[in-house]
Amino acid sequence: MASEQALTPTNYIQHHLKNLTVQVQDGGFWTLHVDTIVTSVLMGLLIVFAFWLATRKATSGVPGKWQAFVEICLEFVDKQARDTYHGPSKLVTPIAITLFFWILMMNMLKMIPADFIAKPLELVGVHYWKPVPTADVNATLGLSISVFFLMIFFALRSKGLGGFTHEFLTAPFGKWMLPFNLILNIVEWVSKPVSLAMRLFGNMFGGEIVFLLIWVLGGASVFGMLAGGVFGLGWMLFHLLVIPLQAFIFMMLSIVYLSLSEDSH
Template sequence: MAGEAELTPTSYIQHHLHNLTFQVQEGGFWAIHVDTIVTSVLMGLLVVFGFWLATRKATAGVPGKWQAFVEILLEFVDKQARDTYHGTSKLVTPIAITLFFWILMMNLLKMIPADFIALPLELIGVPYWKPVPTADVNATLGMSISVFFLMFFFALRSKGLGGFAKEFLTAPFGKWMLPFNLILNIVEWLSKPISLAMRLFGNMFGGEIVFLLIWVLGGAGIVGALAGGAFGLGWMLFHLLVIPLQAFIFMMLSIVYLSLSEDSH
């Protein structure tokens, strides 16, 4: 980055953790993280393009390598969704596929060193670019809030407005404990999307900081670069397990929450 030689380790890390922000109103509260939105959309389009390539020349006979690979992944996600969800909605598998592969692609950006993305963008005048959308709590909260509204939709679809309201006010302690039921159910419903968002964000953000720390602590010169590369490779290999695991956990918990929202207490 420009002026990188004058940066301290702290300012170097802060620079790479800074979002490219568009302020809706000068001095106002609302701001848009441009890098998070653009990268998330690009990763979503990449997933769609990858699936399109698999279906473009799909055959019922012997499949090609890419078609076979995509079919294996889709069958895996479909099986997990069907085993977890016991309702009748046909939306669950598409939801599971969308969440898993979209989050997986966003998480995989962590495998690209931050400077490989930031430095070229700085050359064309972009001062900041945080490459991993799931290391931004706004992105993970956005996805978890979407799951929250889906939970609400599934509950209304299964129980109706009257049944949902009755259960919300009377379960689990009965109608004479209505205030306690209301407080408990509000906490339960709100804790689900918050825990979804914070779990994914915490793992991705923490991993990003460790990557930057390893690179900074390696020091300058050839020896420092080799040391940083060696330790970075070790952390990268470990994170190869964390990246799909976090996508899988987010997907599975979302399906569990959708299933629970249809169950009667």
């Protein structure tokens, strides 16, 4: 079936954009995207292992190359978090580090051509495997919903349940405009995780489609191979900026939202 679908450019692209899914309950609505879950966990474990290697032989003297690189990266994220968040919380920097480096690792899978992953898996009977987790809206929504719950936690910790509820119902128009305040605040709070998820998903999914289109162009003819190589190289160089930028934007907006959730309106 997979080989038949690869005969046409449309089916080829649709094939590579299809997730490997497992339905938890027959006839139910809960479907797990196995490729997204497995790849996300692997990327998380990989970055933890990479950081562990840096700390295993850490020294206060002259650091090794890998230790120095990791320290530079962590100091960069820590500085951005401290400059953006002005509260006393010690959780913000670990949250920022987790979001940035985990998303960065997942985004970097885009640099591997889809067939380099799909073809070996087909040999063992796995015909669908979407390699980039952040090109799956379920993954980006999972990340943004986690940030949403952290926003609620930070707001309750800062203002208490009473203060948070009072502000939610009375700001910004006062207690006599309670229905309008409630609608406005619901829209404001819900739009933040939705925009976080859709921004990251849209950029990664769109980039994945363009990569597949270039790959299809390369197989059309000799001229197509040359054009595909040029366009592919250009698009890959462009994504060397997009991949860390999208991770950075997601991290920074998350920290901004956590800071705003503690502010009084």
